[in-house]
Amino acid sequence: MPTVLSVLDPTVVPSGPTAADTIGASVDLARHAEDLGYRRLWVTEHHNHPGLATGTPPVLMAHLATRTSRLRVGSGGVMLPNHAPLAVAEQFALLAALHPGRIDLGVGRGAGTDPVAARALNRADAHDFPRAVAELRAFLGERELSPGHPYGTIHTVPQATPPPALWVLGSSAYGARLAAAAGLPFAVAHHFGGGDAGHVLRLYRDTFRPSAAQDRPRTLITVTVVAADTEAEARRHAASQELVQLRIARGLPDALLPADEAAALLGRVATPFGASAIVGDPFRP
Structure with missing residues (x-):
C-alpha cells in the first residue's frame, strides 16, 4: 500500500516576519501542498509562545x-482539556457543514502551553480526557452517552453530515490504548522525538476494537523532514529547528532563527531529534 503524505503546520514564526506574515505563509503552504497532491494539512494549538502563531486551530x-x-x-x-467538549463540537460541526468531507478533528490531552497560561485557559484535569472524548463524540452524533448522563440530549447545530473525522493524538501507550478501546483512528506524534513509535503503533493495532466510526485500525505518524539539494545543505537548515526544540525543552521559547545563525549558536551543524527526523537530499535511494 503506497504511503500517503500529509503536512503538519505548527505555524512557526521566523525571526523578523510577524505572526500575520506566518499566517499568510500557511495559506501559501496549504495551496502548494494541495497542488502537489498531499492528502491533508493539520495545524497545531499553542498558547503564550512567541515563536508559534496559532492558539485557535478552528479559526x-x-x-x-x-x-x-x-x-x-x-x-x-x-488540546481538549483546554476547552469544553461542546464548544469544540460546535466549532467543528460548523466547519464540517461548510466544507463537507474535508475536516479532520485531532484531539490531544497535552497543554500546548506553560502552567500559567494553562490556568488562564481554565484547563480541566487531563485525567478526564477519556470522558471528554466520549462527550465530544456524543455531541457530534457519533455515539450515545450512558443512560442518565446529564448531557445525553445535546447535539450540535448544525448537525454535520458527515461529521468531522475524529482522531486521537498521542505519543505514548496511553493514547494508543484510548484510541484502540474507542475504535478511533490514532495519530502518533513521533516528531516530538521521544518514545518507541513502533511499540505504540503495535499496541494500538493489537488492541483495537471496531466501532461505528472505524471498523479497522487506522494510523498516522508525524516525523520532522528537512530536505535540500545536498545532505550538507539539509543539515545546515535543520539547525534552525534543532535550536527551537532545545530552547523549548529548556523553557526558553523563541522565534525561528536563520540557519547560519542557528548553527553558529549551536556550535555545530547537526541532525535534530535523532531517529525521529529525516534529514538529507531527496535523490539518495
Missing part, C-alpha cells in the same frame, strides 16, 4: 479551507 482551519478546494484541513490537534 485558522476555516481560513485555509476557504482558500483550498480538495485538501483535508484539520487540527493536530485541539
Whole structure:
C-alpha cells in the first residue's frame, strides 16, 4: 500500500516576519501542498509562545479551507482539556457543514502551553480526557452517552453530515490504548522525538476494537523532514529547528532563527531529534 503524505503546520514564526506574515505563509503552504497532491494539512494549538502563531486551530482551519478546494484541513490537534467538549463540537460541526468531507478533528490531552497560561485557559484535569472524548463524540452524533448522563440530549447545530473525522493524538501507550478501546483512528506524534513509535503503533493495532466510526485500525505518524539539494545543505537548515526544540525543552521559547545563525549558536551543524527526523537530499535511494 503506497504511503500517503500529509503536512503538519505548527505555524512557526521566523525571526523578523510577524505572526500575520506566518499566517499568510500557511495559506501559501496549504495551496502548494494541495497542488502537489498531499492528502491533508493539520495545524497545531499553542498558547503564550512567541515563536508559534496559532492558539485557535478552528479559526485558522476555516481560513485555509476557504482558500483550498480538495485538501483535508484539520487540527493536530485541539488540546481538549483546554476547552469544553461542546464548544469544540460546535466549532467543528460548523466547519464540517461548510466544507463537507474535508475536516479532520485531532484531539490531544497535552497543554500546548506553560502552567500559567494553562490556568488562564481554565484547563480541566487531563485525567478526564477519556470522558471528554466520549462527550465530544456524543455531541457530534457519533455515539450515545450512558443512560442518565446529564448531557445525553445535546447535539450540535448544525448537525454535520458527515461529521468531522475524529482522531486521537498521542505519543505514548496511553493514547494508543484510548484510541484502540474507542475504535478511533490514532495519530502518533513521533516528531516530538521521544518514545518507541513502533511499540505504540503495535499496541494500538493489537488492541483495537471496531466501532461505528472505524471498523479497522487506522494510523498516522508525524516525523520532522528537512530536505535540500545536498545532505550538507539539509543539515545546515535543520539547525534552525534543532535550536527551537532545545530552547523549548529548556523553557526558553523563541522565534525561528536563520540557519547560519542557528548553527553558529549551536556550535555545530547537526541532525535534530535523532531517529525521529529525516534529514538529507531527496535523490539518495
